[in-house]
Amino acid sequence: MTQKAVVLDEQAIRRALTRIAHEIIEKNKGIEECILVGIRTRGIYLANRLAERIQQIEGKRIAVGELDITLYRDDLTRKTKNEEPLVKGSDISTDINNQKVILIDDVLYTGRTVRAAMDALVDIGRPASIQLAVLVDRGHRELPIRADYVGKNIPTSGSEKIVVELSEVDEEDRVSIHEK
Template sequence: MSKSILDEQAVRRALTRIAHEIIERNKGIDDLILVGIKTRGIYIARRLAEKIAQIEGENVAVGDIDITLYRDDLTTKTQDDEPELKGTDITADINNKKVVLVDDVLYTGRTVRAALDAIMDIGRPSQIQLAVLIDRGHRELPIRPDFIGKNVPTSKSEVVEAKLSDVDQIDEVVITQKTSL
């Protein structure tokens, strides 16, 4: 059984609020780049960029990053392997820029840690900020988002899933119970 915690309108409002907060915190969009973490973070970053363009009247750079080979739970990677960027598309120079990493759900922090490693392999931003649609708690690493659509207290037996019309044909966030095997 799943319970909807954000519907389409709530997702839209949360992203609009995050866009305004990003502009306010950065005093505009100069030297700002949004980087979505694959997969759903990319779509959220693009939507934020559209909202920022509507507000500011100019476009903000958007890129995406694949953190697969930076994950600390990747068992096939050996210590001799150099990490490879696969599927990463950041055309803007991130050196000395403000990078806003964007993801759908923040849980343990391990995905964000991997994204930070991947970003640092590309260049050296002046600042890295984090925007998430949902912060569900249960952090294993000292990572805190700068911009949050909604805080959702959960138990570890629950799963929080952000569904986006770009890939799921619907915009909503649902909580379900983990199924035991």
């Protein structure tokens, strides 16, 4: 894969997350009964960043959880033919029953990851609602899933891939398009 273009740098990612934080607060009329749940791996770091911004704006902490969807994926048998899947586990210490759960992920593509995340959430409890926030929406949906909050829409072709790098795991913040 070769990099075609950097579409978001560190500053653009920061601005997008600040905007999403404001939109979450506005849509939910505050953060009462709201929980941010990051989808492993990069969604967790984005959820933590959003929680920091929301606290700066509202002056209150919002609960943050981690969701591992490994066992809920519909492509699990294709990806792990001869090896056991690596399950890291979910960590949602707040009761999600009757709460507004905001799922956080880095890229929305086919919608299959989000479907798996919703299945995993419903196995944990019964939220009042599930909302979706993504840093990048690249299109090409296979399921009828739409994000409530989007950092940036980046239309792509089938031969392109969006690569999200975050300083917590990749040493720098950047979103780029790569050609397969």
